[in-house]
Amino acid sequence: METTEGAELCFPLFNNSCRKPQSNNMLVSILLSFISLLTVALNLLVIISISHFRQLHSPTNLLILSLAVSDFLVGLLLMPVDILFTQACWFLGDFMCALYHVIDYTIIYASIGNMVLISIDRYLAICDPLHYNTRVTLDKTKICVCLFWICSVLYRILILMDSLIHYDSLNCYGECVVVFHWITGSVDLVLTIIGPITVIIVLYMRVFVVAVSQAQAMRTHIASVTQQRPVGVTAKKSEMKAARTLGVVVVVFLICLCPLYISAFTVESTSSTFVTWLFFCNSFLNPLIYAFFYTWFRKSMKLIVTFKILHPDSCDMTIL
Template sequence: MSTPDEAELCYPHLGNSSCRRIVRSHSVSVLLHIILSSISVLTVTLNLLVIISISHFRKLHTPTNFLLLSLAVSDFSVGFLWMFQILLLDGCWVLSAGWCVFNAVVTATVASASVGTVVLISVDRYVAVCDPMHYQTKVTVNRAMIGIVLCWLCSVIFYSAMFKDNLEHPGRFNSCAGDCKVYIPFISEIVNLFLNYIIPFSIIVVLYVRVFMVAVSQAQAMRSHVTVVTLQSSQKVNRSELKAARALGVVVVVFLLCSTPFYCVALSRGFADISATSFASVLCVVLFNSLLNPVIYVFLYPWFRKCVKCVLSLQILKSGSKNLRVNIITYTY
């Protein structure tokens, strides 16, 4: 029989070379597993519905919706990454060191692609609201696709270089058996902080402040009835774009709120000094945003609700369903 001390080890047969397990009551442990597993399943399911909806219905093949599709793909990937966070609940990593590094690289890549996509969404809304007359020519499907591909490609290249030492020597920086640590050079931490937090979040805030100012000025003009006849059509377009901007603004604000705690911890302690369990805790807040995005769509996007009904009722299996008119356009809210 194992002694109480051995029972707290991740690998009791390895003795002192094993990491210690976080001991919780059985009820608490079961509850945590149920909650995280439910979040994982919901995240995968809801984002899969977004992916199917935008990919299937041709009426939704617009620049803005393709950006939402990119965000849904990253959120869908996050749903699977929750499994790795569940494995770290007791502080023991039971998979190989290679899988530990894989988890870190994929998580960072997906999170970075999400940040880049949100920046592209902010740019899209800025052009739509502040320069509506030239929106159709400036923001095209091809340009949106190029932006998405570059966003993902840059994320893959950057984090492959950032985790180079870990990829070449997986498990090299683990302090004990059952540990899951990755080493990030200090200069890489600083570059990562600027590229994935300070710079993009500054751009997002500046662009949405500008959108807000335009919205306020238009509201004042409408209240004072200062409307020029020649501008009535552009005012109508702008009003529609402003509704879309407000809806996407909720997505952006929630994204900022969920991402900030992780970088606050990183700034106060440094990425390299965060234990696997602490890292998993703050990371869960970031990953939880991937569940919130499709939930926001359900409440704010009528087109998404209509598409979900078509998908769940299997109407998409019918011939010609790609061209089905479900009374949905990108900016009808």
Template sequence: MTEPQDGAELCFPQLLNASCSRPAASWSASVCLRFLLSSVSALTVLLNLLVIVSVSHFRQLHTPTNLLLLSLAVSDFLVGLVFIPGEIYRRTSCWLLGDLMCSLYSYVATVSVAASVGNMVLISADRYVAICDPLLYPGTVTVARTKFLIFLCWLSSNLYRSLSLKDIGFHKANYVPCRGECVFVVDFVAGVFDVALSFVFPVSAIVVLHMRVFVVAVSQARSMRSHVTAVTLQHSVTLTSRRSELKAARTLGVVVLVFLLCFCPYYTVSLAGVNLIRTSYGIFVLCLFCCNSCVNPVIYALFYPWFRRAVKLIVTLQILQPGSREANVLWRG
């Protein structure tokens, strides 16, 4: 609770001791936080919206991998549209929307973050099968199965958050609520359980899958290099394949590193409690956490040539033309 202090401006002056004090951050810090997170929010919404429109509109992009990218873009879009603006509002001003809107905001924000992590796990599993079992991939990973897994990801995120939110609220024994703030109070045991299910286990799965992919990619590259013949064409094809696989392995490593750098500090601070999350360091890790949803479409989509071609068709409004859904965006015509 933000206890009213002598001389402090109250959110609801007429309620006296029942009202919270306005956030104590300086004007410059408040403006800086608003500008930084607003920029991240706008960029997150824009980039993920481009991914959503691209994959949804063009039939040629309706593949299992791209459907996972679409699901990830939807969850990150919600992070940029709901989570980040909500954090800006409740950290820089009094919460005037009431407990119901606070609960709704908390639910949508946590579900979108959980779905984003779940989609990362699915994408890691998809790339693991594609690289480690390429012959089995077409028959194992189908569009129908991918849609079902995406449905399970969102369903489990909603169910878990619905169950966990029943024990989380504004009336804890060690927390006395006041009017004018939106605080999500979690006790230590529940916090550890939440971090384990929503962070430790998913991140462990992602790291293990990507490490396996990296090992297989390097092994395949070495194997092809050892079978280089004197034929110039064969030599060229082999070197090209080797460079492509090593580049893919490095990209996977970057993905894991960025994800860990964005998520680890935030969950560490969140587990430490409300007091630390309100410090300047807590605000920094919050910004870092929010940036992950902005970076995701960059590292998962902007590296694909089809995305750049799709964006060009979207920006020039060519997608409004009849038959644009059948446009060839995978190869240059």
């Protein structure tokens, strides 16, 4: 019996060793690995597209680029680690576990924060279009995105500091988890989940109301437009289309995110694994949404896979 029990432990020589996790279905692991690979590839296409083609250098696309970076990191780092260590013990030590949790939560909160920035961008574009170009510039957006990523890392280190200092007393050997004090967890939940989700929903409800009223106004007065008005109408339609597309991205994100944090109040590991991967799959779905709604992404993707971006002056190609 001792041999059997020892075989079930991650570190049989340690009294407080964790038990080895039950092995998962190999077919499921292969499927999840394929999703991880596609997530990396598709988001890399988004990153290359927006970074390479000058015509795509706009504040809104810069926010999409930032979101694609966080989605790319989900596929490159979070998915493979989750696939590996749900079937095996954690052998990388306390420091790597702490580093993983800093990276893990930073990427997750980066995704949530990017959605907030996208919602603010669409709110200003639709609800205050006259001042949008002066308030939202490429340089200001770059600064906001950089500050946001830096603050995400610093906040994550700060919020995890107490748990990481007392790590040895909280866990058995062979497991990589952190335990929050309930006050810290509650504050973190409000600041990083409830608050951002509330902002996203409120802003997009406002965008939806204004978009509907503007569409009705354009239909009502379409007969009285002047020769110069169609340009403005075209610009409005472009902003509306962007708002609709990014609205789909936001709705899909909320659908994938909410079950993850509802499951935080349960103890069922199977359910937790499912909702974690539901959230991860959002990073896989975003590029598919861009491909479905954005012609520029389909065009740029074709140029990338055919290696035409290697041609001189390819960055000045017409994409829009």
